[in-house]
Amino acid sequence: MRISTLQAFNNGVSGLQRNYSDVTRTQEQISTGKRLLTPADDPVASVRLLQLGQEEAMNAQYKTGITAAKNSLTAEETILTSVGNVIQRIRELAVQSGNGALDSSDRGAIASELAQREDELLNLMNSRDADGKYLFSGSMGDTQPFVRNADGTYTYQGDQGQRNVQIASSSFVGVGDSGHMAFENIVNAARVTTNVDAANAGDALISRGLVTDGAAYRQFQDSYPNGVGVRFTSDKDYYLYDLTAPADPPVAITGSAGSFDDEPLSENIVKFGGVEFEISGTPQNGDRFTLESDRTAEKRSLLNVVRDLRVGLEAAVDSPDGNFAARDVTAIALTNLDAASAQVLSVQGKIGARLNVIDTTDTFISDVSLVNKAVQSELEDLDYPEALARMSMQSTVLQAAQQSYVKISGLSLFNFLS
Missing domain, CATH: 1.20.1330.10 (f41 fragment of flagellin, N-terminal domain)
Structure with a gap:
């Protein structure tokens, strides 16, 4: 086949550009430390x-x-x-x-x-x-x-x-x-309202009821929605009754009767339905107090x-x-x-x-x-040892391409014409 001078020059330039591009790319990888410079690389x-x-x-x-x-x-x-x-x-x-x-x-x-x-x-x-x-x-x-x-x-x-x-x-x-x-x-704890009956003859006072047992108190609320009362039969003995039972004398809650040892009363604690309250002073026979659940408190x-x-x-x-x-x-x-x-x-x-x-x-x-x-x-x-070895090889190839291009570019039939 025949190779024209133009074709020879083009092939030489193309090879130089390709080899130079390879060297340049490797040098850029080394300078950035990255193997991938563009998505096309991988x-x-x-x-x-x-x-x-x-x-x-x-x-x-x-x-x-x-x-x-x-x-x-x-x-x-x-x-x-x-x-x-x-x-x-x-x-x-x-x-x-x-x-x-x-x-x-x-x-x-x-x-x-x-x-x-x-x-x-x-x-x-x-x-x-x-x-x-x-x-x-x-x-x-x-x-x-x-x-x-x-x-x-x-x-x-x-x-x-x-x-x-x-x-x-x-x-x-x-x-x-x-x-x-x-x-x-x-x-x-103070979600029980306690009241003194206005008709009481004694000077006894009742404290605000304190809830000490939540479970027992909830049962108290369900069993006595209107509350319970305390009625004294003397200045020492008392019993609890259900406010829903209006009988006179009120019907006592089973097992609720109690008494105080002190006379007059002093720091005497009554416990019922998970509620604890204190009666102070001297009640008289017939004196009453009430305890009602305050659901808003x-x-x-x-x-x-x-x-x-x-x-x-x-x-x-x-x-x-x-x-x-x-x-x-x-x-x-x-x-x-x-x-x-x-x-x-x-x-x-x-x-x-x-x-x-x-x-x-x-x-x-x-x-x-x-x-x-x-x-x-x-x-x-980048794998630096591999890149440096590759660049050395590419540099050698580029130098060889440059030298061969110089020799090839100097070939011409006119050189042999006298």
């Missing part, structure tokens, strides 16, 4: 790298969520610890206020500190997280959860929901617990528990009735404060469990990221 590996990159981007988002959730839950746990400390101090004040030797000025001093502790609790329960969201307003992070009403009572304005943060592809963790669950949904908020104690101490006067009222309000507060403390500890336990889940998920995502990076490195990172 389409399958390029698709896999794209998937791994997307997964790493999602993991970065999950890491952000994990950090936000951990910060929020840690802040909430710190606030609850402070709330627990305040409750403990309020309980100490309640125990102190139950001392019968205190007068109204002493109780007033205790009430003054209670007012400060009340404000402290309000501020703690209205705390925000690092993002400016209220910690205890449920899913309504922009709504202040607790407000003080004009009459001094407190109202919860949040909801009972919870904000969730995604920390993995199918894992969510709750942050911003409901203040209703943490501080409002507290079982009220099943729950009590922490702030209102503290407020009730403070108001009760402020109102207590220096008299036997005042001392009895102070002792009554103190007993109620102590029982409810214990319930509130248990509720706060329960929420702290749930936060601890969620923090454990977050830590486990964080470790898992970190491990997955390490595996992904190892796979990415295997797919796209």
Whole structure:
């Protein structure tokens, strides 16, 4: 076959360009440290790298969520610890206020500190997280959860929901617990109304009934929806009767008759239907008292528990009735404060469990990221020894092509014409 001069030149230039392109590509791989410079270099590996990159981007988002959730839950746990400390101090004040030797000025001093502790609790329960969201307003992070009403009572304005943060592809963790669950949904020990019959001849008083056995109290509610009464047959003996039985004398509840040893009565406790109450003073034959279930007072908020104690101490006067009222309000507060403390500890336990889940998920995502990076490195990172050897070979080929091109380009029939 015949090869034209133009064809020879074109073939030589094409070979030089191809060899130069190979050297240039290898040099670029060495300078970047990447084996894949374009998807065309390895389409399958390029698709896999794209998937791994997307997964790493999602993991970065999950890491952000994990950090936000951990910060929020840690802040909430710190606030609850402070709330627990305040409750403990309020309980100490309640125990102190139950001392019968205190007068109204002493109780007033205790009430003054209670007012400060009340404000402290309000501020703690209205705390925000690092993002400016209220910690205890449920899913309504922009709504202040607790407000003080004009009459001094407190109202919860949040909801009972919870904000969730995604920390993995199918894992969510709750942050911003409901203040209703943490501080409002507290079982009220003083959910029994006790009354003194206006016709009583004696000077006996009855304390507010305290629920000491929830299961027995629920049975009491079902069995005696209208309540029960206490009737004295002397200043020592009494029996309980069902208020639905209007007979006179009322029909006694089976096995309910009892008596007191002291005369006059002093700190005498009566227990019935999971309820405990105290009768003080000297009842007369025929005196009556009633106990009725107050279904509207099943729950009590922490702030209102503290407020009730403070108001009760402020109102207590220096008299036997005042001392009895102070002792009554103190007993109620102590029982409810214990319930509130248990509720706060329960929420702290749930936060601890969620923090454990977050830590486990964080470790898992970190491990997955390490595996992904190892796979990415295997797919796209350059094998330097192989690349350097290849570049040496390609450089030799390029030099040979250049030298051969010079010789071939110098061949011409005209060189042999004289």
